[in-house]
Amino acid sequence: MTTLHNNEFVFNIEGLSEISFTEKDHKITQGQPYQGVSCKGTTLTVKAGRHNSSDVAKWFLNNTKGGGVIAKTFNDEQPEALNFAVRGTLVLHIKGVAYTLDDFVVGQGHFETHNNWWIGSKQMFGVTWKEVNQQYIEGLVEDTLNVVSDIISEDPVGSIVNSAKLIYDILNKRKVGSGSIAARTSESASAVELFLFQMDNSDTNAVMTGHYKHP
Secondary structure (H helix, E strand, C coil), X not given: CCCCEEEEEEEEECCEEEEEEEEEEEEECCCCCEEEEEEECCEEEEEECCCCEHHHHHHHHHCCCCHHHEECCCCCCCCCCECEEEEEEEEEEECCEEEEXXXXXXXXXXXXXXXXXXXXXXXXXXXXXXXXCHHHHHHHHHHHHXXXXXXXXXXXXXXXXXXXXXXXXXXXXXXXXXXXXXXXECCEEEEEEEXXXXXXXXXXEEEEEEEEECC
16 A cells, blocks of 8 residues: 655654754655655654565665664664665754754654654664663763764763763663764864664654763
């Protein structure tokens, strides 16, 4: 069946006023309709059909470097089939500041009686949930910052420890699919903001956990 749907995905971040998404490419199950991505307020809408396939899931994983870098939903480590997936530049507008995440991938699958969403990026590091402790989270923060080594040229030990403490506290309160990613900020060309994204069905919560600037 080839019915076109308005598939809505909501970003929940304190102070977030609006989002924008510039699509680079997409993948949809063969034969299904697709009419692109639009944003209104904090909601991203993908106008597309819903019929899942392994081809779309493979495309999603290829564009996020595999299961180790995705934010998962429920207890799955990676999607086996998806309805569609889109890749592009996501910009979060929070309290007058724009935070840019390049090559951000959003996909929709199907779980039991509802459609579940996945997010990921080549720069996102997902939580494995095995032995999640302070040391593990500090490593997660360091891995996230390593992909922006052109901005962060020295190891900000104190900031890493403080970010890890906050992330660890968040993870203990809400054990869902989680991923850490650094975003460029319009405030400075030499700084990044660290975000923790958490997935739960058709929306995501994100918390800024650390600000890192070139020494």
